[in-house]
Amino acid sequence: MKRRKVGNLLGLAVLSAVVERPMHPYEMAAVLKQRGKDADLPIKWGSLYTVVANLEKHGFLEAVESVRDGGRPERTVYRITPAGHAEMEDWVGELVGTLDREPPRFKAGLSLMGVLGPDQTVSLLRQRAQDLEERAAEQRASLEQLRAVLPRVFLVEVEYDLAMTEAEARWVRGFLEELTSGTVPGVDAWRRWYETGEFPDDLGEFVEK
Known part of the structure; x- marks a missing residue:
């Protein structure tokens, strides 16, 4: 398996969500849970903000705006970058086409x-x-x-x-x-x-x- 800049599979799930439209992390989590991705991937929700920050750090996501909903703190909205889109496709292609060597x-x-x-x-x-x-x-x-x-x-x-x-x-x-x-x-x-x-x-x- 290829060594990735962001190796947490939650990162791949995030990219698969924001490829549709820009989202803030809370919305990303809601979309992924609604689609049952926590049953398909080893997701630890407590690391979501860290994963999003790492995706931004390595150029896979970029912040586009900050929004405030009522009295809640500001939320940063992210969109996928061309590099993020390429990383997502390469990652999914590896998962589909490469045998996993880790024994169950x-x-x-x-x-x-x-x-x-x-x-x-x-x-x-x-x-x-x-x-x-x-x-x-x-x-x-x-x-x-x-x-x-x-x-x-x-x-x-x-x-x-x-x-x-x-x-x-x-x-x-x-x-x-x-x-x-x-x-x-x-x-x-x-x-x-x-x-x-x-x-x-x-x-x-x-x-x-």
């Missing part, structure tokens, strides 16, 4: 699940499978509601989330079936190691394979 948390857990023991692993995976199916049901319902008001081109990230949830749920259910039916090699040795603390030869042979 679930993969990290799977790589170390041996420390839990098979019975605890089965219990946790059953809970995960149930949670995934509940999440998928919520995502389907949300997608159906959104389809009534938005064209598909604005819903592809919702479709993607649903597809990934369903795929993970299928994988977890399949792996659970293998664990509980005894078709995964080495489970008995894994259990003995977890219960006794002694690393058995058959588990060692399984790991080497």
